[in-house]
């Protein structure tokens with residue numbers, strides 16, 4: 396139990412020597428924290444802030460990412476998720492007690508309880524009655540959850556999660572392009588052509604070119620009936636786009652050529668070619684951007 400304010404009294408002893416010993420003990424053990432001592436005869440009082448603790452907070456990993464300050468539950472959830480994904484709280488370990496978390500985050504027990512409930516819903520921990528809150532293995536985590544995925548990307552030292560994301564995105568976008576090629580209308584095709592022209596026109600400006608690239612993919616997404624595939628791509632790729640490592644320079648002329656080929660397949664109404672070219676584009680584009688790092 397951590398004590399924010401300790402009021403210690405030695406007045407119960409009857410021997411001045413004991414008073415002196417106890418007072419000096421308090422002074423030496425709470426030295427930096429003692430804010431006042433009075434002593435007259437048999438009476439000694441020491442007051443300290445953040446005094447002796449039978450269960451010191453330092454025994455638990457510091458989870459709060461920022462300096463101690465009151466904050467909203469949503470940032471408590473993000474910090475807890477981050478600590479688990481980073482491995483500061485490994486699978487099988489227990490979450491620090493509520494009191495310690497309250498202390499670290501500067502929030503009430505209600506906020507901590509709500510936050511733990513949120514990370515339980517994300518599959519990161521399980522709350523066992525009487526046994527505290529245990530961290531689960533990665534197999535149980537909901538990796539499509541925005542907070543979990545964002546923490547995975549942020550702590551992805553080997554780029555493993557970004558490699559996985561590219562694989563998944565290539566498959567999904569392949570399915571989307573296949574469907575688009577099979578059902579495209581003249582109006583949709585015209586909009587896709589406009590997106591492609593925008594890419595051509597902005598090839599000298601990487602930022603504008605990247606924005607036009609996003610418009611091209613979104614337009615293909617509007618041409619499919621598979622809303623689930625589009626939704627998953629947006630959820631997964633939205634996270635990858637926020638990662639700084641995804642923004643490295645790539646060969647824009649090669650990228651443009653890949654889009655020309657995807658467009659030609661969709662225009663020709665060739666589902667097989669559309670799927671294959673879109674797949675290849677996503678995988679090759681990631682290979683061009685991918686910083687050198689050993690694969691798993």
Ligand SMILES: [Zn+2]
Pocket residue numbers: 608612654676
């Ligand atoms: Zn693209």
